[in-house]
Amino acid sequence: MQTAYAGMLQGFNRRIEMEMTLVKLCREERHTDTTQLENRVAALEKVLTQLRQNPSLLAPPPAASSGRGYTAPTVRPDKEKMELLRKNAVPLAQWPEIIEEMKRYSKAIGMGFEGSTAYTSGNYVLVDSQNDLCFEMLRKQANRDRMREIIRRLTGQEYKLGRYSYPDETKPDDPLSQFVADLQAAGVPVEDSKKTSDGTS
Known part of the structure; x- marks a missing residue:
């Protein structure tokens, strides 16, 4: 958990860091076949590495609201x-x-x-x-x-x-x-x- 916390503070995407940590914590060791789980963890680690190397790959923030339902008051007559x-x-x-x-x-x-x-x-x-x-x-x-x-x-x-x-x-x-x-x-x-x-x- 300490490693995950440090990664969230230093990483470019806290959500991915948290998701990777949860996946690792939820891993059930009693299952003999963990290939799919390991593949997902590996994929997440790969994405995180790419984001660290190239922050521009992060999705842009959502556009501001268009303000529908509100219209500026009419221009005051002279x-x-x-x-x-x-x-x-x-x-x-x-x-x-x-x-x-x-x-x-x-x-x-x-x-x-x-x-x-x-x-x-x-x-x-x-x-x-x-x-x-x-x-x-x-x-x-x-x-x-x-x-x-x-x-x-x-x-x-x-x-x-x-x-x-x-x-x-x-x-x-x-x-x-x-x-x-x-x-x-x-x-x-x-x-x-x-x-x-x-x-x-």
Whole structure:
């Protein structure tokens, strides 16, 4: 066993070293004909010798996963296009029903959209939510496809999915947010009452 352990530490393939050791340990000496067993041990020793002399013979590692089931999020539209989409946005009346349908598909995903609103603009459904978790869920292709299918079934139209706004921008129709942004830009400290009431900082 000590010899096997040393061979595993120094050898190129620990699995072959271990297999050879197990074969030797399992050899039943009471059998008079051990030709096949000895031939196998000899073959394993030959392979191990070849691998030691030429490590390139080792099989390459398996290829990395292709990441099926996951697709990177769609490219964010430029500022002008986003402003145009929001300008023409109309509230999606069926959104509460869509959320309920998503809950039937996945309770966790459906709950992630609680408190959100959605709008249609052109061929887009723009989701507006303070919970970034719901957008993370939509990064998975299967979840996006399911939501688009539910939207198609309830509205009768095909839509792409997008965000109504992004964390690093101020909504053009939100004067309060714009006012706060102007104060912060002027160096005036502004306290977030929501965070204070939640006990967060």
